[in-house]
Amino acid sequence: MDIDVQKVAMLARIRLTDEEATELSPQLSSILAYVDQLAAVDTEGVTPTAHPHDASMPLRANVVTNGNRRDALQAVAPKLESGLYVVPKVIE
Amino acid sequence: MTWEVVIGLEVHCQINTKTKAFCGCATTFGSEPNTQTCPVCLGMPGQLPVLNTLAVDKTILTGLAISADINLESKFDRKNYFYPDLPKGYQITQFTVPLVEHGHIDIVTKSSGAKRIGVTRIHMEEDAGKSMHEGLDAVSHIDLNRSGIPLMEIVSEPDMRSSDEAIAYLKNLHQVIRFLGVSNADMDKGQFRCDANISVRRPGEPFGTRTEMKNMNSFRFIKQAIEYEIVRQIEVIEDDGKVIQESRLWDSVKNESRSMRTKEEANDYRYFPEPDLPPLRVSQLEVDTIKASMPELPHQLRARFETAFGLSAYDADVLTQTRELSDWYETLVAGHPADPKQCANWMANELLGRLKEMNKDLAHCPISAQAFALLLDRIADSTISGKIAKDVLDAMMETGVSADDFIEANGLKQVSDSGAIDAMIQTIMDANPKPLETYRGGKEKLFGFFVGQVMKASKGQANPAMVNQRLKEMLKA
Numbered sequence: 001m002d003i004d005v006q007k008v009a010m011l012a013r014i015r016l017t018d019e020e021a022t023e024l025s026p027q028l029s030s031i032l033a034y035v036d037q038l039a040a041v042d043t044e045g046v047t048p049t050a051h052p053h054d055a056s057m058p059l060r061a062n063v064v065t066n067g068n069r070r071d072a073l074q075a076v077a078p079k080l081e082s083g084l085y086v087v088p089k090v091i092e
Numbered sequence: 093m094t095w096e097v098v099i100g101l102e103v104h105c106q107i108n109t110k111t112k113a114f115c116g117c118a119t120t121f122g123s124e125p126n127t128q129t130c131p132v133c134l135g136m137p138g139q140l141p142v143l144n145t146l147a148v149d150k151t152i153l154t155g156l157a158i159s160a161d162i163n164l165e166s167k168f169d170r171k172n173y174f175y176p177d178l179p180k181g182y183q184i185t186q187f188t189v190p191l192v193e194h195g196h197i198d199i200v201t202k203s204s205g206a207k208r209i210g211v212t213r214i215h216m217e218e219d220a221g222k223s224m225h226e227g228l229d230a231v232s233h234i235d236l237n238r239s240g241i242p243l244m245e246i247v248s249e250p251d252m253r254s255s256d257e258a259i260a261y262l263k264n265l266h267q268v269i270r271f272l273g274v275s276n277a278d279m280d281k282g283q284f285r286c287d288a289n290i291s292v293r294r295p296g297e298p299f300g301t302r303t304e305m306k307n308m309n310s311f312r313f314i315k316q317a318i319e320y321e322i323v324r325q326i327e328v329i330e331d332d333g334k335v336i337q338e339s340r341l342w343d344s345v346k347n348e349s350r351s352m353r354t355k356e357e358a359n360d361y362r363y364f365p366e367p368d369l370p371p372l373r374v375s376q377l378e379v380d381t382i383k384a385s386m387p388e389l390p391h392q393l394r395a396r397f398e399t400a401f402g403l404s405a406y407d408a409d410v411l412t413q414t415r416e417l418s419d420w421y422e423t424l425v426a427g428h429p430a431d432p433k434q435c436a437n438w439m440a441n442e443l444l445g446r447l448k449e450m451n452k453d454l455a456h457c458p459i460s461a462q463a464f465a466l467l468l469d470r471i472a473d474s475t476i477s478g479k480i481a482k483d484v485l486d487a488m489m490e491t492g493v494s495a496d497d498f499i500e501a502n503g504l505k506q507v508s509d510s511g512a513i514d515a516m517i518q519t520i521m522d523a524n525p526k527p528l529e530t531y532r533g534g535k536e537k538l539f540g541f542f543v544g545q546v547m548k549a550s551k552g553q554a555n556p557a558m559v560n561q562r563l564k565e566m567l568k569a
Contacts, residue, residue, distance in 0.1 A: 007360075011172075011360055011362065013174050051365070051367070051369075051370040051371060053370060055370040056370060056371065056372075056373040057143055057369055057370050057371060057372045057373065058142060059142065059143050059144070059145035059148065060111075060116065060142040060143065060144055060145065061145060061146075062109050062110050062111055062144055062145065062146035062147075063110065063111065063116065064110055064111050064116055064117070064118045065111075065116030066115065066116045066117045066118070066128075066130040068124075068127040068128070069129075069130070070124075070126050070127050070129070073126075073129060073130070073131070073134060074126065081233065082125070083124060083125045083126050083127070084125050084126065084224070084233035084234060084235055085126070085176070085233065085234040085235075085236070086231050086232075086233060086234075087176040087231060087232050087233075087234055088230070088231060088232070089225065089228070089229075089230050089231055089232050090175065090176055090223055090225070090232045091223075091225055091232075
């Protein structure tokens with residue numbers, strides 16, 4: 001199976017050199033081929049597994065439990081201005 | 093040769109819960125930036141989402157209101173993309189099995205009459221944060237208060253064939269959502285946002301290539317944007333070009349759309365099942381309980397206003413635009429039950445007209461429905477004429493004074509005393525011998541002149557019906 005390694009890397013925001021891409025391409029292909037063996041199993045009439053645990057989703061009440069912890073939460077932000085996160089410009 | 097337009101709409105609607113979809117953060121609009129966030133909605137590692145039960149109930153209620161099927165088991169998926177206002181790097185949404193499917197909304201338009209528009213699905217998802225670019229040079233600012241607010245995405249079938257049908261569908265949906273109370277759906281606050289998928293084709297041919305028009309936050313802009321895009325696509329095709337499948341951004345200042353294509357816009361979201369959330373299961377009993385709580389819907393209310401109160405389709409429509417309006421009207425009718433039609437006329441024409449001039453909405457109306465009902469009582473019992481009542485209403489709206497107090501204080505009581513009216517008529521007749529002669533000579537058109545003179549002399553306070561009756565008799569003699 002051929003994979004456009006650079007496209008996958010771009011979608012995941014990982015920067016690869018051409019050498020790395022060349023090296024990874026056959027590795028990723030072989031991983032996919034390995035997983036592809038699952039396709040050989042006959043799943044006719046088997047309900048798809050939505051989740052490994054046969055659990056139902058627990059729900060939370062519509063009650064505010066979190067206060068304003070902006071200072072603590074923003075302590076890890078590289079750049080701030082007036083309480084806003086500052087990021088490289090996202091539209092031209 | 094004619095072109096057929098094909099439109100499908102996606103509406104993102106904020107569900108008005110107190111807390112976010114997957115955490116206990118508040119959803120208050122307009123708070124200081126980033127003060128309503130926590131590790132879950134900031135996408136910090138190791139945090140687990142837990143879905144808000146009320147958001148589920150409100151989505152189900154919306155589904156039931158549009159006669160849709162509720163999936164008793166639905167699933168959540170991750171939609172992956174990178175954008176600074178999406179801290180997790182993915183949005184939790186329902187891709188494979190949504191909570192609601194196969195509904196419909198009935199619309200009526202002038203051009204194509206009654207029509208049923210299919211709703212493919214309503215799925216639950218979470219909102220992203222807000223990016224701000226204006227006035228900034230090399231940076232953008234991010235406020236994550238909105239990150240994680242619960243959304244319903246309501247997806248229609250490509251059933252609409254004109255901008256009018258699209259707007260009718262949206263207004264209908266907007267109204268239903270407001271009546272249900274599942275969202276404030278304030279378009280200015282981004283609580284009801286619309287993307288339109290638009291294509292054109294020759295009638296009978298397969299669908300043409302569609303474009304997606306984004307960023308439309310008022311009914312007017314949506315209509316403009318759709319009409320602009322239809323013309324653009326037809327021009328492209330008639331110039332032997334090809335419509336490119338792309339997202340386009342509506343610029344409401346320049347009244348044009350532009351392509352949002354960038355090198356990175358490879359729409360490859362790599363959906364996969366959300367491993368942190370097991371399936372959402374609801375019981376039929378829960379669905380039935382929610383169904384039992386369904387309030388009266390706009391179309392039911394319109395029908396009831398027409399049959400129970402004898403309103404015209406037009407008035408019924410005007411008075412059911414919002415729950416606030418219909419509640420006000422029903423309170424008014426309760427206060428003045430003798431004439432629901434008169435209530436409708438006075439409310440629709442006089443009250444709403446004055447509110448509009450004052451730039452106020454019904455919530456800030458200076459008078460109550462009960463006070464308004466008392467004014468209508470005074471017309472009904474002939475204390476004042478309809479004409480005087482309009483002046484009284486002006487005063488009530490301005491100062492909040494009651495109808496009775498204002499009528500009393502200004503001596504506006506209608507004159508229904510036949511002696512007094514006869515005296516006024518006699519005075520007018522004496523003062524106008526020439527017209528009287530002409531009238532008696534057969535020029536009956538002059539009757540109106542005498543009515544006007546008497547009403548003027550009485551400062552509008554003479555009972556008009558009595559003036560008419562007495563004038564006819566006295567002018568003859």
